Amino acid sequence: QKEVEQNSGPLSVPEGAIASLNCTYSDRGSQSFFWYRQYSGKSPELIMFIYSNGDKEDGRFTAQLNKASQYVSLLIRDSQPSDSATYLCAVTLGGSNYKLTFGKGTLLTVNP
Amino acid sequence: EPEVTQTPSHQVTQMGQEVILRCVPISNHLYFYWYRQILGQKVEFLVSFYNNEISEKSEIFDDQFSVERPDGSNFTLKIRSTKLEDSAMYFCASSEALLAGILQPQHFGDGTRLSIL
Numbered sequence: 001q002k003e004v005e006q007n008s009g010p011l012s013v014p015e016g017a018i019a020s021l022n023c024t025y026s027d028r029g030s031q032s033f034f035w036y037r038q039y040s041g042k043s044p045e046l047i048m049f050i051y052s053n054g055d056k057e058d059g060r061f062t063a064q065l066n067k068a069s070q071y072v073s074l075l076i077r078d079s080q081p082s083d084s085a086t087y088l089c090a091v092t093l094g095g096s097n098y099k100l101t102f103g104k105g106t107l108l109t110v111n112p
Numbered sequence: 113e114p115e116v117t118q119t120p121s122h123q124v125t126q127m128g129q130e131v132i133l134r135c136v137p138i139s140n141h142l143y144f145y146w147y148r149q150i151l152g153q154k155v156e157f158l159v160s161f162y163n164n165e166i167s168e169k170s171e172i173f174d175d176q177f178s179v180e181r182p183d184g185s186n187f188t189l190k191i192r193s194t195k196l197e198d199s200a201m202y203f204c205a206s207s208e209a210l211l212a213g214i215l216q217p218q219h220f221g222d223g224t225r226l227s228i229l
Contacts, residue, residue, distance in 0.1 A: 031213075031214055031215070032214055032215040034217060034218075036220075042222070042223075043201075043203055043220045043221060043222050043223045044155060044203070044220045045220070046217050046218075046219060046220075049217045051214055088154075088155065090155075092215050096168060097210055097213060097214075097215050098143065098145070098160035098162075098167050098168045098215065099157045099160060099168050099170070100145075100147075100155075100157060100215075100218060101157065102154045102155040102156070103154065104153075104154045105154065
């Protein structure tokens, strides 16, 4: 069974700290990796995407990909209370070029 | 910023009835998708659609479901003879063409909450 695994949390960090969210996936052939943010009762909102090993930075967000170890992570620097949400890792698995397989998400709480 | 729009935002239907969920993808996108999220569970892929045909579907997407692009802007999901377990949030998404065979980011609409009574 092709899977995407995330620690469900909750992950609690103080305002201004770095939040680190992790995701592992089962398919060594996966090519596309995405992080979405989902506020309660809302739709997934794209935060970051990464295709190659290494780091990719966009503002306060950094995505890190290690294909050999089959994990992808998201770092949020200078965390704000507005970052409090569920963060969803999504990956293309099983050779699919179309289907995103989502993890269950990690609930992040940033405390003022 | 362009966005995916979905209507209605909430649909309440009696079990056994048919429902049609509507979506207007981002205008220059070529790939369209439906996902669903049962309350408290993860987002699940239903179907992808490209060039007026289904490119991939999940085991959830059985004969009860169908998709259609009836004109140049709308993309619909039809659920025939709805069941209680069809109650969920249904998200439409769209993306640009594959780039060197790599899936481009999918952008999601606000969703339709489907409640089957």
